Amino acid sequence: MTKKLPTGVEIHSGLVRIWFMYRGQRCREPLGIPPTSKNLKLAGERRSSIVHAIRTGNFDYMQWFPQSKQAHKFTKSHNKETTLNALCEKWLTVKQVEVTPATLKNYIQRLGQMRLFISGDKLISTLTQSDLLELRQYFLSTTSSSTANSYMRTIKGMLGYAATNGLIEERVLAGVKELKTDKSKPTPLSKEEFARLINASRHEQDQNLWTTAVFTGLRHGELIALAWEDIDLVNGTITVKRNRTLEGELKLPKTKSGERVVTMLQPAIDALIRQKALTFMMPAITIDVAQREYGKLSRSKIRPVFSPRVTATKKLGIGDFFSHVTLHEKWHSTSRRAGIEQRKPYQTRHTYACWMLSAGANPTFIASQMGHSSAKEVYNTYGDWVDEHTQDQVAMLNKKYGANVTHMPRRDFKSL
Structure with missing residues (x-):
């Protein structure tokens, strides 16, 4: 043997x-x-x-x-890349052509936070699983589990690159798992809250903006980048072509499925008809939109639908588009005046989805309108909310079909 x-x-x-x-x-x-x-x-x-x-x-x-x-x-x-600083610099250079400037900015910030805990001069070869677990605990001391997961995903992505190139062993990453998080439920506006929000808006443009947001489900970056050239009021559609980032850059929508044609509900059409009187005749501006191919821009002339110039008290130094920060401030100040529950402005998008679902709209149709690749994302995000309204759906179906069932008299089988 x-x-x-x-x-x-x-x-x-x-x-x-x-x-x-x-x-x-x-x-x-x-x-x-x-x-x-x-x-x-x-x-x-x-x-x-x-x-x-x-x-x-x-x-x-x-x-x-x-x-x-x-x-x-x-x-x-080993001599070429021995420190954490060197690895960060190398990885960020590689990622620069793969991700958007906003994402790259997030990576830089997260790796900076990592190096507050682990010295950038530390040799890559000396990193251990214990270092990463202690780093995760450090993040948890100041952030939520969800944020800690985001930080660790970036760091593990960089270290995965290092392992692929033979700089560290893959087992260093083993056992550093995602933390469990509670799934946050959408908190849509009620019809009464929406009415109070509109009434508390100080300008007609603000009323039109929030009405368009709620009745189209557009992402806020898509909403503030909207142009009259994208809108067909005759057919009631919006062609979503661009998105404005937190940094103020114009780029294509978040995903390929985000480039879509949205069929507007009547309240959105009415709001845009009113908005037309405010901004339709403004001079066109030239914009550059970043394409998905790295470094490629597409230039065009557009007329923004929602313009800060309409409500600006000072005309100098006013931009052509609202910023995300301005939209955030508008939302919270209007919510306070309306006396409604404080929630993030992104809830306008959740409100659209929830109202559509409660009205019996097909989840696949809702997904296409919102720029999701499939109805799965609608179920994942709004599944719990839909469960809470199951009885409403049953009542709606009974109302529609309950009285239409043909009565069939019983047959006397004994006589057969």
Whole structure:
């Protein structure tokens, strides 16, 4: 019977060889000794010492195997990128052409927070799972579980890049799981709250803006970037072509499915007809819209639907579009005047979805109107809310079909 070899020890061409994982790669090194019982035991002990040195961050390939070709390869990459700072810089350069400026800004901020806890001068090879778990705990001391998860996803993405390129071992990331979070339910406006919000709006443009938001479900970046060239009041449609970011950049909608034609409900059509008197005749402006291809811009002339110039008391220094911050301030000040529950302005989008669902609209239609790729996102976001209104749906169906069932007299089977 063949004798079982120690873990990581093998016989190759009649001589003993050991293997181990280093920086995400399986390394094999010959020891040049015959496979006697004593040599096999010594090889197992040597391999265990190497694994321990790797785990503790003290492994020097050149010192253990000075004649190995792999030693020069790993020493070269180790010297090129040895610190966390170097890795951050390299990874951000790679991601720059893959993500939007807003996303890149988030990455920079998150990696900056990481380096408040873990020194940027720390060697990448010395990072351990324990370091990452302690980092996650550090984030939890000042942020929510959801935010901590967002931070860790970015950091794990960067370290995954490092593992792929052989700079760290993949097992450093093992066990650093997502924290459980409570799913937040949408808090849509009631019909009465919406009426109070509109009545509390100080200008007709604000009334039109919030009415359009609630009855189209547009993302706020899409709403403030809306142009008259996108609107067909005859057919009652809006073609969503662009989105305004938090940084003020104009770009294509969030996803490919976000480029869509929205069929407006009548209140939205009426609001835009009123808004037409306020901004339709304003001069066209030239804009550049960032495309999905890195560095590519598309230039066009448009007339914004909602303009800060309409309500501005000072005409100098006024931009062509509302900012997200201004929209946020408008929402909260109007909500306070209306005396309604404070909620995030994004709830206008949730209000659209919830009102449509309660009216019996098809979830697939709602998803297409909101720019979702499938109805699955509607169910995931509004599933709990829909469950709470199941009885309303049953009452609606009974009202529609209950009185239409054809009465069939009972047959006397005994006479057959």
